[in-house]
Amino acid sequence: MTDTRTSSVTAVVILAAGAGTRMKSATAKVLHTLAGRSMLHYAVDAANAVQPEHLVVVVGHQREQVIAHLAEIAPHAVTAVQEEQNGTGHAVQVGVAALPSATGTIVVISGDVPLLTGETLTTLVEKHAAEGNAMTLLTSQPTDPTGYGRIVRDGDQCARIVEQRDASPAELLIGEINAGTYVFDGATLGAGLGELRTDNAQREVYLTDMVAWTRARGGRVVPWLLGDAWQAEGVNDRVQLAAVGRELNTRLVEKWQRAGVTVVDPHTTWIHHDVDLAQDVTILPNTHLEGATSVESGAVIGPDTTLSDVEVGAGATVSRTQASLSVIGPKASVGPFAYLRPGTVLGENGKIGTFVETKNAKIAAEAKVPHLTYCGDAVIGEGVNIGAGTIFANYDGEHKHTSTVGNWSFVGSNTVLVAPVHIGDGVYVAAGSTVTSDVGPGELAVARGLQRNIPGWVARKKAGSKTAAAAEAAQAAMQQEGAE
Ligand code: UD1
Ligand code: MG
Numbered sequence: 001m002t003d004t005r006t007s008s009v010t011a012v013v014i015l016a017a018g019a020g021t022r023m024k025s026a027t028a029k030v031l032h033t034l035a036g037r038s039m040l041h042y043a044v045d046a047a048n049a050v051q052p053e054h055l056v057v058v059v060g061h062q063r064e065q066v067i068a069h070l071a072e073i074a075p076h077a078v079t080a081v082q083e084e085q086n087g088t089g090h091a092v093q094v095g096v097a098a099l100p101s102a103t104g105t106i107v108v109i110s111g112d113v114p115l116l117t118g119e120t121l122t123t124l125v126e127k128h129a130a131e132g133n134a135m136t137l138l139t140s141q142p143t144d145p146t147g148y149g150r151i152v153r154d155g156d157q158c159a160r161i162v163e164q165r166d167a168s169p170a171e172l173l174i175g176e177i178n179a180g181t182y183v184f185d186g187a188t189l190g191a192g193l194g195e196l197r198t199d200n201a202q203r204e205v206y207l208t209d210m211v212a213w214t215r216a217r218g219g220r221v222v223p224w225l226l227g228d229a230w231q232a233e234g235v236n237d238r239v240q241l242a243a244v245g246r247e248l249n250t251r252l253v254e255k256w257q258r259a260g261v262t263v264v265d266p267h268t269t270w271i272h273h274d275v276d277l278a279q280d281v282t283i284l285p286n287t288h289l290e291g292a293t294s295v296e297s298g299a300v301i302g303p304d305t306t307l308s309d310v311e312v313g314a315g316a317t318v319s320r321t322q323a324s325l326s327v328i329g330p331k332a333s334v335g336p337f338a339y340l341r342p343g344t345v346l347g348e349n350g351k352i353g354t355f356v357e358t359k360n361a362k363i364a365a366e367a368k369v370p371h372l373t374y375c376g377d378a379v380i381g382e383g384v385n386i387g388a389g390t391i392f393a394n395y396d397g398e399h400k401h402t403s404t405v406g407n408w409s410f411v412g413s414n415t416v417l418v419a420p421v422h423i424g425d426g427v428y429v430a431a432g433s434t435v436t437s438d439v440g441p442g443e444l445a446v447a448r449g450l451q452r453n454i455p456g457w458v459a460r461k462k463a464g465s466k467t468a469a470a471a472e473a474a475q476a477a478m479q480q481e482g483a484e
Contacts, residue, residue, distance in 0.1 A: 010104035012047035013095035016111030017060030017082040022237040028062035030111035034245040036272030042114040044074045049118025050125050058082050058095045087204025093193045102190030110180040115230045128183040134219025138181040140232035148177035149208050151223050158223045161208035165201035179232030188219055379404040387413035394419045
């Protein structure tokens with residue numbers, strides 16, 4: 001196989017073994033999510049962009065969770081277990097040991113730097129190859145460099161990196177920091193790792209000591225200062241998680257605005273990474289589009305709406321709605337105040353209106369469920385009208401059953417359809433019915449007590465009341481009219 005890439009990468013090693021103590025969480029730090037994806041998933045994406053022969057993830061703390069997650073998002077990744085977290089240099093040693101050999105180009109990134117892009121990593125690799133460097137690293141100048149390793153420059157090269165805790169007062173004034181993203185000559189890395197010492201404040205093997213080690217042996221170490229400091233932002237606690245999450249959201253919203261989506265209020269609009277939006281979609285304030293939600297052209301979503309894994313057709317409107325794992329057809333209308341649970345499928349021009357809850361409900365084209373209805377385990381035909389207050393009673397206390405309503409049937413208000421019950425095509429169901437047996441095509445179903453009016457009841461039972469007086473006055477007036 002010929003390799004057409006300009007610079008090929010032997011391996012990307014992702015560091016993800018750290019304890020993440022400052023997160024204070026039962027969930028591994030790299031599994032915390034931003035825009036619907038784990039931090040580790042973003043690192044894997046960036047790694048994949050440089051098409052490495054091997055992808056190694058160094059795991060340690062809470063590794064069962066991390067390994068299970070990797071099986072889903074990156075089955076091609078190899079995991080290397082770092083039993084004790086003795087520092088980033090030790091972690092890379094463990095990662096490199098999982099490779100057939102430490103040769104060629106080896107990239108190291110952190111699992112907790114989610115805004116690093118594949119493009120940036122690709123450019124870093126290309127720069128490394130073009131300049132014949134032994135080590136090339138990403139740097140940035142954040143507003144606050146506290147906590148990061150500082151870059152001690154030596155012209156256009158890096159002399160060494162000094163960690164916050166080991167830095168002198170003068171070194172702490174350096175604004176350029178180490179982003180934790182590196183490209184190494186594999187042979188140099190392999191040779192140097194074994195020689196790094198732990199004579200530092202944290203008694204750990206620092207990967208950053210590779211800089212001075214490489215320089216001492218005549219290798220070129222070049223920092224690439226990135227203007228976009230967010231791509232170097234590491235997440236160590238939940239305050240940083242929210243800040244980086246907010247920035248990622250801003251970037252995603254902007255991407256869609258530039259692709260032709262109207263976002264009325266970017267600050268209250270949250271769009272997950274995997275969402276897909278067509279041109280001329282409009283998103284109103286306080287809307288959350290999550291998971292694999294997709295929206296076709298001309299649809300208007302919001303305000304105050306959350307859609308998770310929902311497909312919305314062209315020209316549909318969805319207002320003040322909570323929906324998941326559902327399909328909303330073209331030109332359909334949903335809400336305000338609707339709750340669509342998994343398995344809801346609404347056809348073209350259909351309607352799910354106000355205070356309606358649906359679950360596993362197939363509602364065909366032109367069908368309408370406009371008000372105050374529970375519609376669970378239902379198959380509703382074309383053009384059906386479901387009256388206000390109708391309940392699909394799908395649960396008998398032990399099992400769920402499905403009911404069906406045929407095409408162009410009309411179900412009167414306040415009907416209970418006790419499942420399983422099948423209503424044919426072209427049927428009328430009288431308002432207030434409790435339907436327990438099937439209804440054939442063209443029939444009228446009436447399932448309620450017939451009305452009886454009992455004259456004089458109020459005068460006998462409620463004598464002396466205001467109600468009785470009102471009745472008496474009305475009767476007198478009627479008699480008067482009759483006499484005239
Ligand atoms: C590290 C760098 C620092 C840089 C910063 C950028 C070192 C010594 N310091 O500091 O120069 O500015 O990243 O974010 O490298 N990890 C392991 N095993 C370990 C230790 C860490 O896998 O034994 C992993 C962590 O899970 C994390 C990454 O390595 O994904 C970085 O470790 P962290 O402890 O966050 O290093 P910083 O103190 O942030
Ligand atoms: Mg960190």
